[in-house]
Amino acid sequence: MKSRLLTLIAAITFSTALAVPSGLVAQNQHPQQKVQYVVKDLGTLGGTAGVAEGISDHDWVVGDANLPGDQSVHATLWRNGMVTDLGTLGGVNSQEQWPVKDLRGQIVGDAETAAADPFNEDFCGFDANSGVPPTGLICVGFLWQNGVMTALPTLGGNNAQALGINNRGQAVGMAEQNTQDPNCILPQVLDIQAVIWGPKTGEIQILPPLPGDISAWGIGINDAGQVVGLSGNCLSPNFNAPGAPTPQHAVIWQNGTVTNIGTLGGSYIFPWAINSKGQVTGQASPPGDTTLHSFLWRNGVMTDLGEIPGDFGSIAFGLNDAGQVVGGSCDQNFNCRAFLWNDGVMTDINSLVKPGSTSLFLIFGNDINSRGEIASFAFDQSSGEFHAAMAIPCNEDYALVNPCDDSTQPAVATSGTFQRPKVVLPENVREWLWKRIGFGRFGSVMMNSQWNSR
Numbered sequence: 001m002k003s004r005l006l007t008l009i010a011a012i013t014f015s016t017a018l019a020v021p022s023g024l025v026a027q028n029q030h031p032q033q034k035v036q037y038v039v040k041d042l043g044t045l046g047g048t049a050g051v052a053e054g055i056s057d058h059d060w061v062v063g064d065a066n067l068p069g070d071q072s073v074h075a076t077l078w079r080n081g082m083v084t085d086l087g088t089l090g091g092v093n094s095q096e097q098w099p100v101k102d103l104r105g106q107i108v109g110d111a112e113t114a115a116a117d118p119f120n121e122d123f124c125g126f127d128a129n130s131g132v133p134p135t136g137l138i139c140v141g142f143l144w145q146n147g148v149m150t151a152l153p154t155l156g157g158n159n160a161q162a163l164g165i166n167n168r169g170q171a172v173g174m175a176e177q178n179t180q181d182p183n184c185i186l187p188q189v190l191d192i193q194a195v196i197w198g199p200k201t202g203e204i205q206i207l208p209p210l211p212g213d214i215s216a217w218g219i220g221i222n223d224a225g226q227v228v229g230l231s232g233n234c235l236s237p238n239f240n241a242p243g244a245p246t247p248q249h250a251v252i253w254q255n256g257t258v259t260n261i262g263t264l265g266g267s268y269i270f271p272w273a274i275n276s277k278g279q280v281t282g283q284a285s286p287p288g289d290t291t292l293h294s295f296l297w298r299n300g301v302m303t304d305l306g307e308i309p310g311d312f313g314s315i316a317f318g319l320n321d322a323g324q325v326v327g328g329s330c331d332q333n334f335n336c337r338a339f340l341w342n343d344g345v346m347t348d349i350n351s352l353v354k355p356g357s358t359s360l361f362l363i364f365g366n367d368i369n370s371r372g373e374i375a376s377f378a379f380d381q382s383s384g385e386f387h388a389a390m391a392i393p394c395n396e397d398y399a400l401v402n403p404c405d406d407s408t409q410p411a412v413a414t415s416g417t418f419q420r421p422k423v424v425l426p427e428n429v430r431e432w433l434w435k436r437i438g439f440g441r442f443g444s445v446m447m448n449s450q451w452n453s454r
Contacts, residue, residue, distance in 0.1 A: 035372065035393045037349065039358040041380070042078045042388035045085055050076065052375035052388035054100035054318070054367045061375050062107050063366075063388050064095040066132065073132050075109045075144070078388065086144050089151050090114035091137045093126040098163040098219070099273045099318040099367035099375075107144040108162035108171045112137040113151070119189040123159035123176075125238025141173050141197070152197045153204050157190040161237060162197065164220045169199035172207075172218035172227050174237070183214055184234035192236075194218035194229050194253075207253045210260060216251070220274040227253040228274040231260075250297075252280065261297050264304050268292070273367070275321045283315040283327075294327050294341065305341050308348055314339065318367035318375070326365030326374055338362035338376055338391075349374065349391055360389050 044050035047066025054062045061078040067085075075086040075096040088094045091112025100107060110124050115138045117123070124139035126132050141152035141162030154160045157176025165171040177191040184191065194207035194216035207227060209216035215234035221227045232248040250261050250269040263269050266285025274280045280297040286304065294305040294316035307314040308329040316327035329346065330336040338349040349362050360378040363386075367375040371393070378389035 035352060037353050037374075037391045037393055039353055039360050039362065039376070039378065040390040040392060041358065041360055041378070042390060043083065044385070044387060045074060045076060045083065047073075048384075049073075049386040050388040051097075051377045051386065052078065052366060052390060053097055055369045055373055055375040055390065056101045056103055057369050057371065058103055059369075059373065060105075061388070061390055062096045062100050062109075063375065064097065064109075065388060071132055073126060075107070075111065075142075076388070077107065077144075078390075087149055088112055089140065089142060089149060091139070092135050093124075093132060093139075094142065094149075095124065095126065100165060101367070101369065102165050103167055104169070105145055106165055106169065108152075108165045108173070109142055109144070110139050110161040110173075111142045111149065111151075112139050117158055119158070119187070121159060121187050121189060121236055122238050123236055124161060125236075141171070141175070143171060143197070153202060155191075155193060155195065155204065155206065157192075159190075160195075163218065166221045166223045166225070168223060168225070170221060170225065171197040172221040172229070173197070174217040175204065181214070181234055185236075188234060188236040191215065192217070192234055194227070194231075196221070196227065208258060210249055210251060210258055213249065216258075218253075219271060220280075222274050222276050222278065224276065224278070225254070226274060226278050228261075228271045228280050229253070230270070231258065250280075250282065250284075252278075254278075261300075262302050264293060264295055264302060269295075271297075272316060273318050275319050275323075277321060277323075279319060279323055281316040281319045281325050281327075294325060294346075296323065296325055296341075298323070305346060308337070308339055308346050314346070315364075316341070317364065320368045320370055320372075322370070324368055324372065326368045328364040336363050338365040338374070340365060340368070340374070349376075353391070354394070359383075360387060362389065362391060365391070 045065040046068035047070045050065030052061045052063040063076055064073050065076045066073050072092045075094040077084040089111040094111035096109035116136055117138045120136050122134055127134040138158045141160040143150045154175040156178030160175035162171050162173040174192050175195045179191050180189050181191045192215045196205045207218055209231040213231045216231040218227050218229040231251045250271045251258050252261055264284040265287035266289045269284035271280050271282035283292045284295050291313035294314040296303045311329045312332045314329040316325050319325045325341040328336040329339045339346050340349050359382040360380055362376045362378050364377040365374045374391040376389040376391055378387050380387050
């Protein structure tokens with residue numbers, strides 16, 4: 001996605017069978033969970049798809065959306081009821097696909113320039129991520145602030161991606177060097193290294209991979225300067241050859257050192273986000289590599305978050321400082337529903353949405369802020385489109401101006417879940433969704449999973 005998202009390996013072929021997604025039925029709610037939600041449709045830039053990836057405590061929601069005709073996608077900001085197209089760096093496309101919680105009005109992502117990539121690496125993978133035609137253009141990281149998009153430097157190579165930024169003005173991501181490495185897996189030609197940009201303009205610093213590895217990606221950064229990412233092989237973030245290796249080690253950089261944070265017992269792991277307490281979430285394979293489970297890593301201990309009962313696996317994308325995790329839980333036919341994990345309990349967010357308040361079905365929760373507001377990827381059952389959405393909790397923080405209350409009286413949070421209709425996604429929509437959320441990036445794990453037989 002990530003939604004919003006990097007694509008490593010398109011290892012699974014799409015099945016044309018349309019199964020009734022039994023995995024979309026609401027689950028029983030844990031007694032501790034007493035918050036009800038309304039869903040705000042943030043819309044698109046005129047195309048048929050949009051996704052909200054990050055949400056700050058100032059209610060700035062960032063992501064990307066298709067333009068009319070669905071031939072291009074642009075990074076997007078939703079704030080104060082307004083939608084802002086962040087533009088590009090002279091090319092056709094741009095995107096923001098990772099949780100960004102910056103409070104200073106800075107946004108990072110990646111955007112195409114007007115220059116052709118001499119190696120045609122398709123480094124940012126807009127075709128896979130957003131369903132728009134590939135362009136063959138160079139793509140680099142950007143910093144957007146006060147209406148101005150600025151290109152971030154590479155390490156001498158052509159391409160880069162910026163994935164996160166903290167409130168100290170440090171951005172994190174990956175950038176190409178100018179060396180052609182025979183160890184890189186085609187179509188990747190140039191070396192890739194994890195980097196930090198800033199806080200000064202033009203600054204770029206390499207984050208070294210683990211000893212014995214040749215490449216690394218920086219993914220998330222917190223205000224303490226801790227960075228989470230991947231270390232391993234040199235391959236494009238848009239690599240799509242079945243069965244190829246992925247960057248295999250999840251790592252954290254802190255105090256000048258890089259440390260392997262471990263696994264859930266399988267061979268695959270992908271971290272997505274880190275909070276101010278140094279907690280990390282993402283997804284990993286349990287022993288046997290038969291599926292993927294969301295995880296929460298804290299104080300050196302990795303916890304398997306499982307999935308909603310009855311589902312086959314889950315993937316986590318964001319967390320807040322309270323340790324609440326959001327993502328998606330999916331059945332064997334890849335019917336997914338957004339989840340909130342809190343205090344050991346994973347709940348279908350759709351089961352907490354105020355009945356009759358929206359035609360949107362939340363497929364993935366991508367980020368959550370300190371007030372529990374959730375940036376989401378949603379399917380509009382009335383139009384058949386994907387829209388960026390925001391799930392807003394009804395609690396005391398919204399007294400008297402509670403968006404969950406249709407009357408002039410304050411809304412009261414209620415316990416219990418609500419049965420919502422089953423959602424059957426059209427074949428073309430499910431195919432696009434499969435590409436958009438980037439299950440290819442989960443690599444060879446999926447070659448052995450039941451998701452491969454959809």
